[in-house]
Amino acid sequence: MAIVVRIDVELAKRKMSVGDFAEQVGLTPANVAVLKNGRAKAVRFSTLEAMCRVLECQPGDLLEWVDE
Amino acid sequence: MNVDRSAVLVLRVFLVLLFGVLVVFQTLSLPGQFRHMAEENPHDASLRWPATIVAAFLVLCVQVVVVAIWKLLSMVQEDRIFSEASFTWVNAILGAIGAAWVVLGCIFVLVGFNADDPGPIMLLLLVLVGVTVVGLLMIVMRALLRQATTLRTDLDGVI
Numbered sequence: 001m002a003i004v005v006r007i008d009v010e011l012a013k014r015k016m017s018v019g020d021f022a023e024q025v026g027l028t029p030a031n032v033a034v035l036k037n038g039r040a041k042a043v044r045f046s047t048l049e050a051m052c053r054v055l056e057c058q059p060g061d062l063l064e065w066v067d068e
Numbered sequence: 069m070n071v072d073r074s075a076v077l078v079l080r081v082f083l084v085l086l087f088g089v090l091v092v093f094q095t096l097s098l099p100g101q102f103r104h105m106a107e108e109n110p111h112d113a114s115l116r117w118p119a120t121i122v123a124a125f126l127v128l129c130v131q132v133v134v135v136a137i138w139k140l141l142s143m144v145q146e147d148r149i150f151s152e153a154s155f156t157w158v159n160a161i162l163g164a165i166g167a168a169w170v171v172l173g174c175i176f177v178l179v180g181f182n183a184d185d186p187g188p189i190m191l192l193l194l195v196l197v198g199v200t201v202v203g204l205l206m207i208v209m210r211a212l213l214r215q216a217t218t219l220r221t222d223l224d225g226v227i
Contacts, residue, residue: 031227041225 004064005035005043010055025050071144080141087134094127122171129168136160150213150220158210165203172196 011021022032027047034040048059055062099120106116136157143149143157176192183189 027227035227040227041222043227047227 002065002068004038004066005040006062006064007032007036007051007055010057010061014055016055021054024054073145076141076145080138083134083138083141087131090127090131090134094124094131098123098127122175126168126171129164129171132164133161136164150217152217154213154217155210158206158213162203162206162210165199165206169196169199169203172199 007021011018018032018036019029022029025032025047027035027050035043048062051062052059102116102120102123105119106113139157140149140154143151143154148154172192172195176189176196179192180189
């Protein structure tokens with residue numbers, strides 16, 4: 001995956017656990033794991049919005065492009 | 069899934085009814101009819117058993133289709149219709165229609181060469197063309213199911 005979701009970085013900054021994050025965003029822990037390890041094929045804007053709201057950050061803080 | 073539950077339920081009732089009628093035809097009505105015809109026309113009596121077997125096979129093809137539709141309806145209700153497993157039953161329907169088509173085609177050719185009035189030939193032609201249309205329609209519907217399954221698989225990957 002050339003696009004990486006940097007949830008772990010933002011979570012560490014806010015000292016938030018994955019379980020709390022999943023609950024507040026409304027995702028299953030399994031789907032959070034899919035996002036974290038880069039196996040996600042697509043993300044809804046509503047999911048992205050909820051993640052930004054919970055982590056108080058911008059989409060750009062979460063998504064990163066890496067050259068493979 | 070927004071499938072009309074009552075329609076599926078009524079359809080299931082009629083599928084059971086259809087299957088029951090088919091079993092009666094397969095085991096009682098058609099063999100009895102051919103026995104009667106053999107008694108009426110002794111010089112055609114040799115056709116009794118081939119005709120009975122072919123008729124029973126054609127009814128069997130319809131029974132396979134009925135069972136496959138039943139299985140597919142279960143998958144619709146459990147929201148599993150857009151999966152690879154449903155293609156097993158769709159292919160069973162297509163196989164049954166294909167087998168019936170081949171048998172009907174052979175009967176059509178045999179009767180066509182031997183019949184002396186056009187009535188049975190036209191009736192067979194009607195059935196043959198009808199089965200062809202239904203079979204081709206099933207191929208189109210299988211392609212649509214394939215598209216829908218691909219879309220569902222893609223959508224399931226969206227988080």
